[in-house]
Structures are given as C-alpha cells and as structure tokens.
Amino acid sequence: xxxxxxxxxxxxxxxxxxxxxxxxxxxxxxxxxxxxxxxxxxxxxxxxxxxxxxxxxxxxxxxxxxxxxxxxxxxxxxxxxxxxxxxxxxxxxxxxxxxxxxxxxxxxxxxxxxxxxxxxxxxxxxxxxxxxxxxxxxxxxxxxxxxxxxxxxxxxxxxxxxxxxxxxxxxxxxxxxxxxxxxxxxxxxxxx
Amino acid sequence: xxxxxxxxxxxxxxxxxxxxxxxxxxxxxxxxxxxxxxxxxxxxxxxxxxxxxxxxxxxxxxxxxxxxxxxxxxxxxxxxxxxxxxxxxxx
Numbered sequence: 662x663x664x665x666x667x668x669x670x671x672x673x674x675x676x677x678x679x680x681x682x683x684x685x686x687x688x689x690x691x692x693x694x695x696x697x698x699x700x701x702x703x704x705x706x707x708x709x710x711x712x713x714x715x716x717x718x719x720x721x722x723x724x725x726x727x728x729x730x731x732x733x734x735x736x737x738x739x740x741x742x743x744x745x746x747x748x749x750x751x752x753x754x755x756x757x758x759x760x761x762x763x764x765x766x767x768x769x770x771x772x773x774x775x776x777x778x779x780x781x782x783x784x785x786x787x788x789x790x791x792x793x794x795x796x797x798x799x800x801x802x803x804x805x806x807x808x809x810x811x812x813x814x815x816x817x818x819x820x821x822x823x824x825x826x827x828x829x830x831x832x833x834x835x836x837x838x839x840x841x842x843x844x845x846x847x848x849x850x851x852x853x
Numbered sequence: 854x855x856x857x858x859x860x861x862x863x864x865x866x867x868x869x870x871x872x873x874x875x876x877x878x879x880x881x882x883x884x885x886x887x888x889x890x891x892x893x894x895x896x897x898x899x900x901x902x903x904x905x906x907x908x909x910x911x912x913x914x915x916x917x918x919x920x921x922x923x924x925x926x927x928x929x930x931x932x933x934x935x936x937x938x939x940x941x942x943x944x
Contacts, residue, residue, distance in 0.1 A: 680925070680933040687924060688916040696911065705920050709927050716928055769858060771895040773902035780909045789910045808872065808904055809911050833868040840896075840903040 668728060672719055679719075683712050686729070690736045696805045697740040699794060707743060711736040726819055733820045737802055744798045772847035792842040800835040807832050859893045867897050871904055 662670075670678035687708060694707035714735050722731055772778060780786050796804060806817040807828070814832075818825045859867070867887065870880045887893045925931040 676930055677933050679928075680930045683924070683928060683930065687921060691916050691920065692913045695914065705923070708920065709924055712924060712928055769895065771898060773895075773898035778902070778906070780906060785906070786910055789906055793907065804907075809908060829869060833865060836868045836871060836900060836904065837864065839907065840900045843903050843906070844899055 664728060665724070668719070668722065668724075672722075679716065682715070682728075686732050687712070690732065693733065693736055693805070693810065694740045696809050697737070697801060698743060699790070703740075703743055707736060707739045710739045714739070730816065730819050733806075734822070737806070737820055741798050741802055744801070769844065770848045770851055772844065772851050775847070775851055778847055778850075788843060788846050792839050795842065796835055796838065800831050800838070803828055803831040804835040804839075808836070859890070859896045863890075863893050864896065867893060867900055871900060 664682075667678045667681055671682055690711050691704055691708045694704035694711075695701065698704055698707065711732065715732060718735075722728065726734075778785055780789070793801070793804070802821060803817060806812045806820060807814065812820070814825050814828050817832075818828045821828070823831075863886070866883045870883050873880055875881065875884055887897045922931065925933075
C-alpha cells in the first residue's frame with residue numbers, strides 16, 4: 662500500500678492507517694522541533710500538537726502539496742509559535758532594514774584549518790549552540806530546514822510559505838551571522 | 854593566514870553557493886573567483902567550516918520510547934499495534 666492509500670484510509674477513520682502515518686513521521690518531527698526549540702520538553706509538546714492537528718485536519722489535506730510538506734508546515738508553525746511565545750530576544754539580528762549586512766572591513770584570520778576547532782571541544786560546542794540560539798525565529802527556521810535538515814530551497818519555501826528568493830535572503834543572513842559570530846571567538850582563540 | 858575582508862557582493866555570492874550544486878555555471882564562476890582570491894578563499898573556507906561545525910554539532914535523536922508512548926496515548930492510538938511490515942509498506 663502506498664502513502665496515498667494509507668492517507669485515504671486514515672481519512673476514512675482507519676486508526677491503524679493513522680498510526681502508520683504517525684509512526685513514519687514522528688521521529689523526524691520530534692527532531693525538527695528539537696532543532697528549532699532546542700529543548701526536549703518543548704519538542705515533545707510540538708510533536709503532540711502537530712499530530713493532534715494532523716488527526717483533526719487530515720480531511721482538509723487535498724494532496725496539492727506532499728504529505729511530508731504538509732506535516733512539516735504544521736510542525737514548523739507550531740515550533741515558531743512556541744518560540745515567539747517565549748519572547749526570545751534577538752538583538753543581534755533583527756528582521757529589519759537595519760540588519761547588519763555589511764561587516765566591518767578588517768583583516769581577519771583563517772581559522773578553518775585549525776585542528777583544535779572541532780565539536781569534541783566542549784567550549785566549541787557551547788559556542789555553536791550559543792550562535793544558533795541567537796538566530797531569531799525567521800532565520801532559525803530557514804537555517805534548520807535547509808542546512809540541518811538538508812531540504813531544498815524549494816521544499817523550504819513550500820514549508821514556510823515564503824518565496825524561494827526570501828528563503829535565499831534569510832539563509833544568507835543566517836549563515837553570515839553564524840560565521841561572523843563564531844569567527845570572532847575562533848580568531849581570538851587562535852591569536853591567544 | 855590573514856586577509857582583508859571581501860566585498861559585500863562577494864559575501865552574498867559565497868553565502869549563496871553553500872550547499873548548491875557547484876557544477877552549475879553560476880557557482881562555477883564564483884568558485885573560480887574564490888580560487889584566485891585569497892581574501893574570498895578565507896571567507897569561503899570559514900563559512901564552509903561554520904556550516905560543517907553546525908551540522909556536526911547537530912545530533913538527531915531517536916524518538917524516546919516514553920515520548921512515543923505519550924504521543925500515541927494522546928492521539929488515542931495506543932492500542933494499535935504496528936508491525937514492521939506495515940511500516941515498510943509506506944515508501
């Protein structure tokens with residue numbers, strides 16, 4: 662039985678079919694929420710919220726997008742709502758025209774080849790976590806979907822319901838922010 | 854190795870080719886520049902390493918059994934038993 666048939670059965674009230682759909686996507690949704698929210702309790706809440714919505718709204722799923730895109734959109738929205746409720750303050754990179762796209766023109770150091778910079782170093786791990794935590798919701802969602810989940814620009818755009826051009830702009834800003842944030846620390850580390 | 858900072862346009866181009874097919878003509882052109890410009894090469898390498906580190910630091914987890922049990926209970930699907938054959942039928 663292919664996924665379409667299972668969806669039709671689940672729509673008709675077949676609980677085993679619904680359980681199959683949940684079982685197929687639950688781990689990915691849990692990890693998606695964990696990547697965006699970075700807290701296990703919150704990820705579990707989003708997981709439950711997502712599938713409660715799936716059960717409730719499955720009859721409205723018309724197959725125009727893939728089921729994967731539909732479920733991911735529900736989960737991403739639920740994660741972002743939760744992130745916004747937490748009022749995560751993100752001063753370094755607001756979504757406004759005054760975003761610091763231009764970086765100061767200075768001499769900088771190539772830290773990319775330094776073998777001491779790796780994720781087995783607890784301090785490096787903490788810095789990476791801190792950097793990602795500083796991404797505001799709109800940048801974090803694009804970064805997570807494209808760079809961590811490995812989805813395409815097209816898929817990311819469909820899930821977030823924004824244009825592909827917008828995905829590219831947000832992704833560029835997120836990457837630039839992360840590089841600059843980590844560079845400041847790694848350059849310092851190399852020099853001293 | 855130290856370098857001056859690349860121009861804003863180059864930074865945009867470097868950020869945009871990350872994760873894309875480097876064989877496509879637009880990416881190839883940017884890569885050609887990067888390979889001939891030490892400043893942009895440093896920016897490209899540190900950007901690439903940034904994304905690499907973020908990915909390495911990202912460890913997807915198996916869904917904990919208790920989390921799964923609570924989910925199925927919440928959905929009132931906890932009495933449904935799935936066998937592996939059923940799961941494998943979904944492509």
